[in-house]
Amino acid sequence: MPDVPVPDMGTLIGLCVPGMGMHALPAADLRSATPFLKTMVLGYNHARPIFLEPMITRETLLARRSFTLDVPHVPGEPASVRAPARFRADYDAATQSYRFVFSGLAASTR
Numbered sequence: 001m002p003d004v005p006v007p008d009m010g011t012l013i014g015l016c017v018p019g020m021g022m023h024a025l026p027a028a029d030l031r032s033a034t035p036f037l038k039t040m041v042l043g044y045n046h047a048r049p050i051f052l053e054p055m056i057t058r059e060t061l062l063a064r065r066s067f068t069l070d071v072p073h074v075p076g077e078p079a080s081v082r083a084p085a086r087f088r089a090d091y092d093a094a095t096q097s098y099r100f101v102f103s104g105l106a107a108s109t110r
Contacts, residue, residue, distance in 0.1 A: 021043055021044065021045055021050075022043065022044040022045070023041055023042065023043055023044075024041070024042040024043075024044065025039055025041060025042075026039060026040070026070070026072060035057075036055070036057075037056075037057050037059060037060045038054065038055070038056045038057065038060045038067065038069060039054075039055050039069065040052065040053070040054055040055070040069050040070065040071060040072055040087065041053050041054075041055045042072070042074060049074045049075070049077055052071070052074065052083075052084070054069055054087055054089070054100065056089070061098065064091050064093070064096070065091055066088065066089060066090045066091045067088070067089050068086065068087065068088045068089075069087045069088075069089075070087075071083075071084050071085060071086060071087050071102075082105045082106060083105065083106070084102035084103060084104055084105055085103065085104030085105075085106065086102070086103045086104045087100070087101070087102050087103075088100075088101050088103075089101075
């Protein structure tokens with residue numbers, strides 16, 4: 001894993017967040033010249049995937065717009081894991097809130 005400079009955090013050595021473990025981001029986000037606004041993050045422990053989470057900036061949320069994120073293939077994911085295929089954030093103007101939805105849960109075929 002590469003060392004990654006993150007604004008306001010410093011450089012994450014091998015994408016390890018102190019006290020939180022190893023993280024992986026889509027390669028396009030790592031190559032981008034600008035910081036991401038929203039992305040899907042994978043977390044690992046002892047080289048095994050342990051979590052998948054949307055990482056969304058305050059700026060994105062303050063736009064008050066619905067959006068989707070790609071859910072990446074998770075290397076090393078056991079075939080027995082029911083993994084989501086899709087993620088969407090639905091903005092409700094009436095309540096001024098978001099609803100985050102993972103859907104398409106199915107056993108891994110990868």
